[in-house]
Amino acid sequence: MKKFNVKRHVLLPLTIAVVLFMWFVPISFFGIDGLTVIQQRTIAIFCYAALMWMFEIIPAWATSVSTIVLLLLAISNKGLANPEMGKLVNFKELMAAFADPTIMLFLGGFVLAIAASKVGLDLYLARVLLKPFGTKPKFVLLGFLVLISVMSMFMSNTATAAMMLAFLAPVIKTLPSDGGGRMSLAMAIPIAANIGGLGTPIGTPPNAIAIGQLKEPILNAAGEVVQNGIELGFGAWMVRFVPIVVIMIVFAWILLQVLYPFKAQKIEIVISGEVEKDWHFWVVTITFLGTILLWMTGELTKLNSNVVALIPFAIFAVLGVFKREDFAKIDWHVLWMVAGGFALGTALNKTGLAATLVEAIPFDTWSPIGVLIAAGLIGWLLSNFIANSSAANLLVPILATVAVAMKDSLASFGGITTLLVCVAASTSFAMLFPISTPPNAIACSTGLIKTNEMMKVGLIVGLTGIALSYGMLLLFPF
Numbered sequence: 001m002k003k004f005n006v007k008r009h010v011l012l013p014l015t016i017a018v019v020l021f022m023w024f025v026p027i028s029f030f031g032i033d034g035l036t037v038i039q040q041r042t043i044a045i046f047c048y049a050a051l052m053w054m055f056e057i058i059p060a061w062a063t064s065v066s067t068i069v070l071l072l073l074a075i076s077n078k079g080l081a082n083p084e085m086g087k088l089v090n091f092k093e094l095m096a097a098f099a100d101p102t103i104m105l106f107l108g109g110f111v112l113a114i115a116a117s118k119v120g121l122d123l124y125l126a127r128v129l130l131k132p133f134g135t136k137p138k139f140v141l142l143g144f145l146v147l148i149s150v151m152s153m154f155m156s157n158t159a160t161a162a163m164m165l166a167f168l169a170p171v172i173k174t175l176p177s178d179g180g181g182r183m184s185l186a187m188a189i190p191i192a193a194n195i196g197g198l199g200t201p202i203g204t205p206p207n208a209i210a211i212g213q214l215k216e217p218i219l220n221a222a223g224e225v226v227q228n229g230i231e232l233g234f235g236a237w238m239v240r241f242v243p244i245v246v247i248m249i250v251f252a253w254i255l256l257q258v259l260y261p262f263k264a265q266k267i268e269i270v271i272s273g274e275v276e277k278d279w280h281f282w283v284v285t286i287t288f289l290g291t292i293l294l295w296m297t298g299e300l301t302k303l304n305s306n307v308v309a310l311i312p313f314a315i316f317a318v319l320g321v322f323k324r325e326d327f328a329k330i331d332w333h334v335l336w337m338v339a340g341g342f343a344l345g346t347a348l349n350k351t352g353l354a355a356t357l358v359e360a361i362p363f364d365t366w367s368p369i370g371v372l373i374a375a376g377l378i379g380w381l382l383s384n385f386i387a388n389s390s391a392a393n394l395l396v397p398i399l400a401t402v403a404v405a406m407k408d409s410l411a412s413f414g415g416i417t418t419l420l421v422c423v424a425a426s427t428s429f430a431m432l433f434p435i436s437t438p439p440n441a442i443a444c445s446t447g448l449i450k451t452n453e454m455m456k457v458g459l460i461v462g463l464t465g466i467a468l469s470y471g472m473l474l475l476f477p478f
Contacts, residue, residue, distance in 0.1 A: 007057050015051040019044050032360045036086025039353040041074045049344055050385065053433050056451050060434050060444070061333040064340020068094060071347050089350040097343035101306035102158060102387075102438055103335050108309025109162025109442070110330045115316050116166050116288060118326075119281040129167060137175075137262035138253075141184055144168065145192045145249050152196030153203045153245070155295040156305040161193040161439035163292070165446070171267060172446065179263025184256040186448040187457055190431050191252045193439035195465065198428045199245040201237045202298075205389035210424035211237075213396045214417060230417055232478060240472055241425070248465050255460060280321055287312045334445040341435035345386030354382070354394050368409045372419060375399055376426040376466055383430030384458075388437065391427050396420055414477030421478070422470055429465040431458040 022044035027035050030043075045067060052063040073079045076091040097103075115121075133143030144164065151160045168185055175181040197204030201211055214230040294301060294308045316322035348354040366374065375395065383391040403416035410419065430436050432455050434444040440458075443449055 007055060011051075011055040012057050015048065015055065015057065018051060019048045022047050032356060034356055036351075038075050038081060038086030038088060039351050039356060041081070041085075042071075042347050042351050042353045045070050045074060045347070046344060046385070049340065053435060053451065054455070059333070060451070061337040061340075064337045064343075064435070067340045068097060068343045071343055075347060075351060087351055089347060093346050093350060094343050097339040097346065098336070100339065100342045101304070102342070103339060105156065105158050105306045105309040106162065106335055106338065106438065106442070107330065108306075108311075108313050109159060109165075111313045111316060111322055111326075112288060112291060112309075113162065113166035113169075114326055114329050115284045115312065115321050117169070118321070119278075119284045120276070121281065121284050121288060135266040137181055137264055137267050138257055140171065140267045141181075141188060141256065141262075142253050144185060144188045145253055148189065148192035149196030149199070149245055149249050151296075152193045153199040153242075155292070155298070157193040157197045157204060158438035158442070159295045159305055159309065160196070161189050161442040164189060164193075165442055168446075172448070174264075174267055176263045180260030181262035181264055181267075182448050183260040183453065184262065186443050186446045187256055187260070187454070188252075189443040190437060190439040190454075191256075191457070191461055192249065194428055194431050194437055195245055195248045195252070195461075198425055198469075199238060199242050201232070201234055204428055206392035206424040206427045207237070209389065209392040209396050210420040213400050213420055230478075232417070232421075236478060240476055240478075241469075244425075244465070244468055244472055247468060248461070251464060252461055255457070259457065283315070283319055283321060287315050331445045334441050337434060337444075338438060338441045341385070342387065345390050348386055349390060349394065354386075355398075359398065368406060368413055371402065371406065371410070372413060372422060372470065375419060376422045376470065379423040379426040380430050380462060380466060383427040384432045384436045388427035388430060391430075392424055395423050399423060414473055417478045418473045422473060425469040425473075426466050429462040429469075431462060433458075 023041060027037070027040055030040070048070065049063060049067045052058060052066075053060060057063075058066075071089070071094050072091055075081055075089050076094055077088040078091040079088075081088055129143070129147065133139045144167075148160055148164050151164075168189065172182050172185055175185075198207070201207050211232050214232060217229045291308060291312050294303055294311070295305050298305055298308070313322070379391055379395050382395070399419055400416060403410055403419045407415065410416065413419075431440055434441050434449075434451060434454065436458070440454065444451075444454070
């Protein structure tokens with residue numbers, strides 16, 4: 001007798017029913033002024049992607065690819081829709097998700113990791129970096145959390161996660177497959193990378209977006225300045241957020257040990273033989289270190305981290321370190337999975353749906369503390385489905401206007417600065433799904449993390465981090 005398949009016989013029909021309902025229900029059902037047919041279709045496809053990712057009815061990458069195809073057919077200017085239904089999305093913008101700059105960053109990170117593995121550099125570096133933390137699993141876990149979070153303060157969290165995956169791989173292989181240690185170490189990648197970016201103004205794009213908005217004076221309809229620009233210094237930011245990063249890293253360290261305890265009593269990386277330090281090894285080593293340096297000094301060199309990620313790819317290809325057969329080692333399914341998230345974000349923004357939904361919320365009738373909390377939660381929820389920089393770009397300008405309208409009532413809570421910075425901070429704690437952030441997707445590429453486990457940890461860490469950020473900014477406003 002065949003085993004009853006809950007996903008196929010319950011969750012799949014439920015998902016289809018929800019999607020069809022959202023697609024065909026009268027627009028008036030949503031109660032949102034100005035909602036178009038195209039935006040309604042986007043809501044339906046959004047529900048499809050969210051439910052399929054949550055229930056894991058089909059592989060995450062398959063959900064992403066099918067989501068992009070549905071968007072192309074339903075809302076693009078080369079699909080089955082027409083302009084009378086609402087604002088159409090240029091099909092090239094949706095298809096560009098497959099070659100988004102962040103996808104190239106992923107690709108470069110994977111190539112870097114493959115090259116490091118070929119010459120033994122990953123094992124060598126892992127052994128060196130783990131040495132100060134000893135062999136006790138809990139301290140090795142702490143070591144990875146600390147290293148990843150510190151590096152994410154000054155360089156792309158995606159680049160950090162991609163690089164640290166190369167270090168983690170040989171460590172994970174030494175652990176028993178039936179213990180929780182593998183899950184703890186794999187989960188450390190997105191947690192530390194996402195949290196670490198909050199520590200400095202340059203750690204993650206939402207920080208810079210909030211700071212940039214605050215620098216601009218706000219004008220009323222008559223063109224008069226109603227809010228002067230506010231400068232937030234590098235040091236002032238770090239004084240408030242580095243302690244949050246430290247507290248959250250310790251909290252995550254304890255949480256991971258409680259949820260996924262190590263079965264092994266010690267972690268030892270056994271490397272048989274010596275690493276052959278031939279010219280390939282030194283090419284990879286120098287390129288590896290040079291890439292890290294360029295990532296960390298992006299503010300000085302003005303080189304985008306996505307561009308930097310392709311430099312080692314070119315070097316290794318030309319010098320024969322990366323060969324044709326090495327393409328098979330790239331986790332292409334991860335790239336396609338991330339592309340689906342980018343396409344969905346494009347659809348939300350380009351159809352005007354995201355702005356319509358945000359503007360439909362009556363902030364002006366809410367209490368100041370209600371606006372602060374709601375803005376943070378909306379930023380967090382939105383960032384779980386679209387890029388955190390996109391969420392911040394959408395919310396920050398709108399909330400800046402809201403803050404000016406509530407200037408007097410918000411003053412006792414830190415005013416516009418607290419509101420915008422809280423939103424920026426909240427987006428950094430969005431890590432519910434594999435597609436929520438690139439570090440999440442990188443961690444899922446290990447094959448060790450299930451979506452429901454990521455949701456559980458992401459929910460606990462995310463809401464705790466948001467509460468801690470609010471507490472810090474309300475007690476010590478800028």
